[in-house]
Amino acid sequence: MALIEIQGLTKTYLSGGRIVQALRGVDLTVEAGECFGVIGRSGAGKSTLIRCLNRLERPTSGTVRLDGRDLTRLDEAGLRLARRETGMIFQHFNLLSSRTVSGNIAFPMEIAGRPAGKIAPRVRELLALVGLEDKAEVYPAQLSGGQKQRVGIARALANSPKVLLCDEATSALDPQTTKSILGLINDVKNRLGLTVVLITHEMKVITEICDRVAVMEDGLIIESGPVFEVFTRPRQPTSKRFVEEVISRPDSHGIEGYKPKGALVRVFFLGPHAVDPVIAGLSRLFDVEPNILQGHIDHIQGAPFGIMLLDLTGPEEERQKALAHLAALELQVEVLG
DSSP: OOEEEEEEEEEEETTTTEEEEEEEEEEEEEEEEEEEEEEETTTSSHHHHHTTTTTTSOOEEEEEETEEEGGGGGGGGHHHHHTEEEEEEEEOOOTTSSSOOHHHHHHHHHHHTTOOOHHHHHHHHHHHHTOGGGGGOOOGGOOOOOHHHHHHHHHHHHTTTTEEEEEEETSSSSSSHHHHHHHHHHHHHHHHHHHEEEEOOOOOHHHHSSSSEEEETEEEEEEEEHHHHHHHSSSHHHHHHHHHHOOOOOOGGGGOOOOOSHHHHEEEGGGGGGOOTTTTHHHHHHEEEEEEEEEEEEETTTTEEEEEEEESOOOOHHHHHHHHHHHHHHHHHEEEE
């Protein structure tokens, strides 16, 4: 069931005397309970898009429906109520330096008018959820980056939202802390039944926890689908560049000075075939010799994915039989030269 529905969303504003089209007709659907990733370079429009989801930005045109309600048509009172259903975490944490960890987590509940007697138990509950029980009376300046983001997550969950919006939530963190924070986001999503919308410029973040992804460029969604599909079969040049940043796809330029003796072939292994000895068996089945030049195996949401660059030697007819055999195993095969 769709929890978020975006149709024809545009956003235009003036910057330095010129008109900027941040969004140019975005259509997007996010299902309840999924983690949906939006990836794009700086200026692609992804931050504007996520800020339109809770009306921190007012769209120029189009509709944004949250659980059936069009946020673009709500008055201020209705918008305040709707915003309680969305929590947001930010790249630079945005914590109040004059408040303790507990005070920061309590702040959204105070603004919402929750009775004081119900705030303290909720704060304790959230501190336990994010693993900061011992930091309740500590100030943000005394925390590490990862701890600050845990406070940000707890604060975003204070009013029990349906949707968690993550605006470059790990961009200011080191790789190990990033993995920890992504694990926490995934954990709270599953435990609390949340829907997560996560924007980033890093494909590795998308492959860690997202179910589906949309690739943005110049205010448009240029490609979208399940993460495994987009990652293993990217159609657009921008999508391919994001994928290459993660796996450093081998190509002919990666073997400096090497001149292939046969056909230079790139093979993509998906799912269970990523760990099968497929290449080793080619020389037994056909009169060919596969010389492995480069290889890489990774996992996307638990599913193995591999890529290999071969110099496939042997008679042309036998090479074609070997390539047809690989294709019959539902592997992706590219002859580079």
